[in-house]
Amino acid sequence: MGFFKKLKEKFVVEPEGKEENDERKEELEVEKESELEADDSTSELEGETESVEEEIPSDEEPTLPSEGEEEPLQEEESIASKFKNGLAKTRNSFTSKINDLVARYRTVDEDFFEELEEVLISADVGVSAVMEIIEELEMEVKRQNIKDTKQVKEVISEKLVELYYGNDNQQNIEELKQNPEGLTVYLIVGVNGVGKTTTIGKLAHQLQSEGKKVTLAAGDTFRAGAIEQLDEWGKRANVHVVKHTEGSDPAAVIYDGIQSAKSRKSDVLICDTAGRLQNKVNLMNELSKVKRVIEREIPGAPHEVLLVLDATTGQNAMSQAKTFSESTDVSGIVLTKLDGTAKGGIVLAIRNELEIPVKLVGLGEKVTDLETFDANAFVYGLFADMIEDQENEEEEF
Ligand SMILES: Nc1nc2c(ncn2[C@@H]2O[C@H](COP(=O)(O)OP(=O)(O)OP(=O)(O)O)[C@@H](O)[C@H]2O)c(=O)[nH]1
Numbered sequence: 254m255g256f257f258k259k260l261k262e263k264f265v266v267e268p269e270g271k272e273e274n275d276e277r278k279e280e281l282e283v284e285k286e287s288e289l290e291a292d293d294s295t296s297e298l299e300g301e302t303e304s305v306e307e308e309i310p311s312d313e314e315p316t317l318p319s320e321g322e323e324e325p326l327q328e329e330e331s332i333a334s335k336f337k338n339g340l341a342k343t344r345n346s347f348t349s350k351i352n353d354l355v356a357r358y359r360t361v362d363e364d365f366f367e368e369l370e371e372v373l374i375s376a377d378v379g380v381s382a383v384m385e386i387i388e389e390l391e392m393e394v395k396r397q398n399i400k401d402t403k404q405v406k407e408v409i410s411e412k413l414v415e416l417y418y419g420n421d422n423q424q425n426i427e428e429l430k431q432n433p434e435g436l437t438v439y440l441i442v443g444v445n446g447v448g449k450t451t452t453i454g455k456l457a458h459q460l461q462s463e464g465k466k467v468t469l470a471a472g473d474t475f476r477a478g479a480i481e482q483l484d485e486w487g488k489r490a491n492v493h494v495v496k497h498t499e500g501s502d503p504a505a506v507i508y509d510g511i512q513s514a515k516s517r518k519s520d521v522l523i524c525d526t527a528g529r530l531q532n533k534v535n536l537m538n539e540l541s542k543v544k545r546v547i548e549r550e551i552p553g554a555p556h557e558v559l560l561v562l563d564a565t566t567g568q569n570a571m572s573q574a575k576t577f578s579e580s581t582d583v584s585g586i587v588l589t590k591l592d593g594t595a596k597g598g599i600v601l602a603i604r605n606e607l608e609i610p611v612k613l614v615g616l617g618e619k620v621t622d623l624e625t626f627d628a629n630a631f632v633y634g635l636f637a638d639m640i641e642d643q644e645n646e647e648e649e650f
């Protein structure tokens with residue numbers, strides 16, 4: 254099966270044609286009805302009036318919608334549309350460049366690959382990642398004896414996913430680690446303005462809606478207004494915020510945060526930190542101190558040190574990652590503002606050059622715009638138009 258088809262099956266549930274839409278609507282109605290009937294039958298079983306209504310013979314019991322299939326399908330759909338919407342800028346630029354390339358080169362040759370290289374680099378994929386992709390593509394094109402450039406689009410999409418997950422073939426999305434024996438602590442670090450506090454707000458909301466009890470610690474005591482900003486997110490997500498006054502010792506705030514989270518029996522404590530101090534050395538020292546306090550109070554914590562990077566800053570983000578990894582063991586990246594850039598390829602560069610997994614991505618400013626990173630959904634978001642176009646082309650023949 255082609256890779257576009259695979260992605261389509263995984264992520265697209267909604268048919269585009271009106272007729273098909275109507276069919277789907279009908280299907281949904283039937284499903285709803287059968288759900289209702291199913292509900293009736295359960296209440297019948299529980300109720301005492303069983304003998305009164307004998308109209309439904311027992312061998313014609315309405316089929317229950319299979320749980321295993323229905324629910325995840327809807328979830329996948331929303332993940333797909335979130336990646337699709339969040340990557341609109343990147344996709345528009347990328348799709349038009351690829352389509353232009355394919356239109357100009359009918360057959361796959363050296364020049365085609367050279368230009369493709371430029372397209373990928375212009376999307377911030379990163380030079381070494383691009384080299385790897387191109388090499389893989391050249392081999393695949395030979396292997397499959399592909400002549401027509403149109404077919405290459407699909408192979409590119411497949412290679413991007415492969416490059417992301419590497420050879421280990423472990424195509425699992427990277428969930429945040431949790432403490433199985435008590436309080437889970439996440440430490441959020443990153444330079445000023447990248448989206449740390451916003452990410453904390455979104456994450457708190459997400460965990461809370463999964464039924465977890467969350468506490469926040471306002472560890473940015475340096476920037477004016479930072480404590481209030483976290484407090485505001487705390488109110489929005491309806492979670493408790495531990496805070497001291499501006500200028501106080503952040504390690505003391507985090508210490509209190511841990512005690513408070515423990516006594517409130519929270520599942521997760523998320524620690525905000527400053528993005529800027531008097532200088533970089535001070536900032537790194539402060540983060541190390543905060544981390545030591547967490548390590549001392551809870552063995553095995555912090556369970557994640559998440560470095561927040563702003564996707565719109567391109568190569569700058571890469572150098573920030575290097576600086577932070579040197580002083581704190583960064584366990585994962587949160588890449589924010591993917592919606593604000595046409596160069597979303599930075600995800601692949603980060604993975605390829607830093608070997609730190611991208612765990613979460615920010616796809617907008619709303620509280621729900623934070624998603625666990627999934628390379629398949631990401632690539633779907635990049636190629637969504639082509640995936641849909643290909644379907645139409647197939648239909649024409
Ligand atoms: N479009 C978009 N904007 C985002 C996203 N994440 C954060 N932002 C915006 O980025 C800006 C900075 O976010 P903050 O959360 O304050 O950043 P910070 O890292 O805490 O900054 P400091 O506290 O100054 O260190 C805000 O205007 C956010 O709305 C995202 O995924 N998409």
Ligand SMILES: [Mg+2]
Binds near residue numbers: 449450451479
């Ligand atoms: Mg902040």
